Amino acid sequence: MTERDPDSTGEPGDGQEGLQEVLRLLHASRGIDFTGYKRSTLLRRISRRMAALNARTYADYCDLLELHPEEFTRLLDSLLINVTGFFRDPAAWEVVAERVVPQILAGKAPGAPIRVWSTGCATGEEAYTLAIILAEALGIPAFQERVKIYATDVDEQALQTARTGVYAERRVQDVPPELRDRFFEPLGTGYAFRRDLRRQVIFGRNDLTRDAPISRIDLLTFRNTLMYFNSETQRSVLRRIHFSLTDSGYLFLGKAEMLVHHGSLFEPVDLRKRVFRKLPGSAPPERRQAEPPEELTARLGVVRAAALAAGPVAQLAVGVDGDLVVANTRAQHLFGLSSSDIGRPFRDLEISYRPVELRSMIDQVKRTLRPQEVQGAQWRGPQWQADTDATFVILDICVVPLLDRTSTLVGFGISFTDVTSGVQLREELEHANEELERAYQDVQSLNEELETTNEELQSTNEELETTNEELQSTNEELETMNEELRSTNDELQDINDALRSRTEELHHTKTFFESVWESLGHAALVLDDELRVIVWSQGATELWGLRADEAQGRHLATLPIGLPAKDLLPSLQRMRRSPAPPLRSTFDVDAVNRLGHPLRLEVDALPLRQGPASGGIILLVNRVDAAEEAVSPSADGGKGRPAVSPAAEDG
Template identity: 60%
Template sequence: MVTSEDREFDDLLLMLKETRGFDFSGYKRSTLQRRVARRLQTLKLETMGEYRDYLELEPGEFAILFDSLLINVTGFFRDPQAWQVLRARAIPTICAAKGGGRAIRAWSAGCATGEEAYSLAIALAEELGLDEFRERVKIYGTDLDEKALHGARTAVYDVRKLADMPPELRDKYFEPVDAGFAFRRDLRRQLIFGRNDLTRDAPISRVDLLLARNTMMYFNAETQLNIVRKFHFALADPGYLFLGKAEMLLNHGDKFEPVDLRVRLFRKIPQPAGGARIGWNSPPPHAEENTRLPRLQGAALASGPVAQITLDASGRLALLNTRAEVLFGLQPRDVGSPFQDLEVSYRPVELRSLIEQAELDLRTVELHDVAWQRPGMQEPSVFDVAVVPLMDRTGELVGVTINFHDVTRYRRLRDELEQANKELEHAYEELQSLNEELETTNEELQSTNEELETTNEELQSTNEELETMNEELQSSNDELQQINETLNARTLELDRANQFVASVVRSLGDVVVVVDRDLRVLLWSPGAEELWGLRADEAHGRELPALDIGLPLDPLLPAMRRVLDGDPVAGGQADPASVEAVNRRGRPVRLAVTLAPLHEDDASVEGLILVMTGN
């Protein structure tokens, strides 16, 4: 009974196949479930359904999931004893069989980040020499993981990866770079890396040595059987298969014989002479067909560049080539099935009516630009389909062959060409518009140039005026300089006079205070500072009556007003008056106060001079 968990897991695998093109149906189910469950535990999710929703929301999780499902465990010369046997018993035999300078082809299936493929390159280069290696060897590295393939193409490895490699080999085949060591560029050209799904894609053919170490262990028994059949088809005669320790070929004694079972090195058993070979998924040929011509015909059909399907007169699937198997997902068990029961009969296009028309008219029926959105592909594939009736020498209809020509690339090129033409026309229109704008701009520039010439003439005139003004300013500056010198001289005289007055005031030793007509202090002698404890900067500018210094002004104010008003008494000077004051220590002191007018040049009274002496 199928549980809900199994259904959810199947839905997850279907999602990976349809959205990302990864078909895990051939992998060991228990292994896949265990690794997916580990991701659920990490993300704290409960069910596969929740994980599917998480994948739709977080596309970056796909890469993490594939890294956990496609474990890329590899290394240089992993299991050295096995590599020694390979170098001693297989590589020399291959090189001897490929004498005369013929090419040597090798395939590293499931190469991960490339260490296995580069190890094989080193082993072949050591056997052949560098020059022959560059001329004769071609190594193909394939894997399902694009991220791992990117690392293989880069061919840069850190010191830790090369730790187990003999130093002499590392120095000979690797060059130091910033990130570690890079495989020699002149030898790197002999290695080609590409994506290949062993469960679905066609194998690389005519290889002399095939490495698939610890790759098949992840697949179930049925898928392993299919992969081994592909490997047998891919290998030339003699051809060697090098597997990992955990892998065996117990049920394939008719296809491979052990060279050294301990290290899992096998040799291909060639087919009997004259055996027809339709493809790596074809059923065994009948004895009466073991002739050279059917064998040649089968090989030609299997390696055809277009997908080809052949039906017999009764409408059953009779033959198909490798390309058709990969493209439509057909299996060996489909041979002999009614064509109308197969999905390919109506997808990517309805073929049954075309077949009837071709059989009725006995002519080829063609259909162009058939678009097909294949699962896992980002854009649809485009095919030209040709249905060709097959007749024997008597003219009797014996079947129909259907050819699918993949014209996706040509359709894309045609679309790109049309788009390029549209862009070219648009660019031409923009160029014309730009040319017109440039002509308009040129006219504007000419007009601007004329305006600039006029402005230049105006600037020249203005410059002459400025020069005249500058001369006048220079003359004024000379006059101002003379005035300034005169002022400086008078200032010096005034400073000397002020210094003289200040010296006189200090020499008197008495209390001298000078005020203006508003009784604001203009001068405050050192004697005043000593008597009342008020500094000159504190008293300067303040009204004398507002100063709290213990000097009674009420008795003096009438006399001060008379002097300020220019009362003609003794030349405007008031008689000394005696007042009781208080000094800075709070002690009483009697002062004789003499008032004198402060005259300007025009003899007007501008203030008072108060001279106070103690009695």
């Protein structure tokens, strides 16, 4: 065994290493890694087991775990709070039954399979609740053909209970009576889920933090499981279950759980009842079949012509022979051209020399095969020439050579880019810059103030996010404690049931012994090893008038009764000191009853066998009463005579 510091206190600092050692031993023994669970819950549950075993430090508790391997099972039961029930939070289950299940069925083809996953199923009540809801929606035959319910947990003992499907009567109290009659069969003092429907529920072990998720799930219940993980583990697990769901899959959480930072993965269906739907990702683009080259060339030619005609920039194309070949829609509108101008010599058109001399530019491009540009040309077209107040259009003109695949010159492309708005914006910008220059100092000051305010707002926003996370964590912590209290309450209820049964047995035993004492009829006393009264029968009360509560606990010699204790004590002392087996004594003594009448009592002292003799029983029989009882009615005239024994007659 590994040596540990006996002075270790188990408190933080030093205690963190001790806690990690407990978790390491638990992982090695049971294969469950609790490092992703909330530290506060682990500390509270482990401290509970340590207090029960009077272990002051983590080191002491690790020693106990190594010496007593069965403690691993009890610790695991404490950490895995298996609190569940049928139709837990009925209002939330109504949303699932009335909204979620019908939408799942509506999105499925007839006969298509339906897959459901219940994570953290514990003893199986939640999985069977899903089975009841789906069987009600589909009908029993369709449910058996289409539905598969996967129920997983890390607790093998809880899974074994879930597989049997047998529950005590108080466990099924939350199931409506009509559903209980249809889906459960009486078994002893409890109920068993129907065997023919139980085949559709598949139980298995799955660690959500490590094992691969189940895929193609239509409905995934994740209730009161997420809240036990820390933030990092929650993000990892949510990514896994997002992969598990189909594009139209639904997620059902517990009432203390939220998806605060996962709005890009899920959208709420009913936020108050914690029902969410997966946001599907974009589908991959479909691949198209390749077209024949001739058809592709023709289609691309049509597309290019349409794109050129609809382009926002005015464009012309002049052939190498000097004729106008192309004028798109924008160019025709801007320069007053028509379709009849196509094919005419370019030099005969007004556009060849107004707004700029394009013929010389074309000649230059023809010689050098390099683009020529003119910027800021003003143009007022024919449609505006009659209006003397019309503003000019400012154009940037570019002439480029058009070459074929063999780099042979085939024509010239001319584009007219309208930069009027850009020029106006530049003028306005220059004017604005002058104003901005004058106000620069004020703007700079305001900018600094805004930056300061922005930093404060950012800080406030971060504080609010931190507060929100703390509130969420606190809510989850409270729900965890509530689960623990429910678990403890169930344990106390089981103990109370056992105590009630033992109390009834004790009452029955007490009543039986009181009946035995009363049936004896004579005075009977039970003394302990110190000759103090333990039992004082009703016969003794009638003989001397001393009640049982007045006599119990007192020494026989101190009782104010007409029984000569000095005559009894020697025999009782001999019986108490005798070797095993103790001796039995019978003798007569003279006594006085509560009315002062003399009595002759037959004393029968027996040892009290309680292991070794530790007391005695005294039976006191009034010989006068016994003699009177021996007298029986005679057959001759009813006068009677004392009854005598056969031995007396022989005498």
